[in-house]
Amino acid sequence: MPELPEVEVVRRGVADHVVGRRIRQVEFLHPRVTRRHVPGPDDAARRCRDRVVGDAVRRGKYLWLPLVDAEGHAPDALVVHLGMSGQLLVEGAEAPDEKHLRARWTFDDDGAELRFVDQRTFGGLSLEPLLDVADGGPGGRGTTDEAPWSRTIPAAVAHIARDPLDPAFDDADFARRVRARSTGVKRALLDQGLVSGVGNIYADEALWRARLHYERPTGSLRRAQVDTLLAALREVMTAALDAGGTSFDALYVNVNGASGYFDRSLHAYGQAGRPCARCSTPIRRESFMNRSSFFCPRCQTRPRVGASTPAR
DNA sequence: ATGATAGCCTGCCTGC
DNA sequence: TGCAGGCAGGCTATCA
Incomplete structure (x- = not known):
């Protein structure tokens, strides 16, 4: 959660x-x-x-x-x-x-x-x-x-990677490691040994902000795209923190029992059928890794099959 | 080594 | 109304 x-x-x-x-x-x-x-x-x-x-x-x-x-x-x-x-x-x-x-x-x-x-x-x-x-x-x-x-x-x-809000997080090292992977970008974001703290909500939100499809092969990402993605992660997590977190129900509360209100600011997660805030195309929900992925089919175009050739 | 699944639990919501 | 099935913010073990 x-x-x-x-x-x-x-x-x-x-x-x-x-x-x-x-x-x-x-x-x-x-x-x-x-x-x-x-x-x-x-x-x-x-x-x-x-x-x-x-x-x-x-x-x-x-x-x-x-x-x-x-x-x-x-x-x-x-x-x-x-x-x-x-x-x-x-x-x-x-x-x-x-x-x-x-x-x-x-x-x-x-x-x-x-x-x-x-x-x-x-x-x-x-x-x-x-x-x-x-x-x-x-x-x-x-x-x-x-x-x-x-x-x-x-x-x-000890096996958990630093998180994007950690001042000692190494962007260049992350970019190198993520591009060396042979998997989809959302899987990489959810791997706590590569970058920690990212779960299903903020993965989808950051990918929406960075206009990347969740199955985009990590090997095809350019360095600038990794930097955009990291910036998106930091923006969305910082904004969520300022809002007290995301609460869909009473399961997530702070130590005083209060809910956060970042759910009102979500652009992708849980928004299936609602218009994309950028282009008005309905947000789509797909099953992925036994959970849901939410994305804009127009802003976040699906990678072509076989488009996994690493970028130089 | 890396990548991709199944499984761990309870509760709530939907559809039949 | 009841019940089955699907779904939920995560991680770990264990396969390939």
Whole structure:
């Protein structure tokens, strides 16, 4: 469900309401929520107890909280992935349990709880060792350079590429790698090892802005087109962030339970049958990768079959 | 190695 | 009204 802008909205909420507080206790209320934490839920709970939440850091769609021990070290982090329907909520203890409440953290200041709610249970939590990274940490948002964990990344996030809003994202390297692929451009955008944070909504929106068909072979993209696509991704994600994210229903909300309103600004995603904002041609929906792709058949012309010859 | 599928879950909406 | 089927913002494992 949530893509980069939505996860960033949640990160900011956690930064505002949870960072700096000491965890008293954590409860895991569903076996699937800690399925990625191999040592099991009891171990995860033990590692959370009495730790201070040092920060809220994001790369792509992954969010993590370095947990600081009594010596001021953060040997590991609580890694959160929202999956399709996960939510982090900050609520008073008196708030009734949500139907799909999966985890609850309480704090020694007796303030609001942190809760993880997840209808579809594709999301998950794990306690991961923080690994030193050679190329210098997640890239700025949420991490101060002085913080001892600023050049670390959780083991489970090490395979995730930087995202387009990361100041250290390398455009030239991305262009080289994407053009070396032999696949369609939307598949490449959704590959979190190539560029992270892009999901089905913002892939379709960026492709619409860049006037590229989703099946355009990556090998035929010119460098300037990759740059246009990156610019489109940054524009649409920044605009979505400013709008508080995209909410089609109550499944995506910020930590205070509020929806975002970027759905009103979508030009392609979910717009099947409605006129393209540029040329009035009805937006088309097609099935692709077991999901939907929305595009303008006039602005985003389908590549000719066999048009996969790499551009020079 | 890269590329492309199936599967994991629950709930809601549509059409018969 | 009931029920089957399709669909949903993601990732990982496992094939080719």
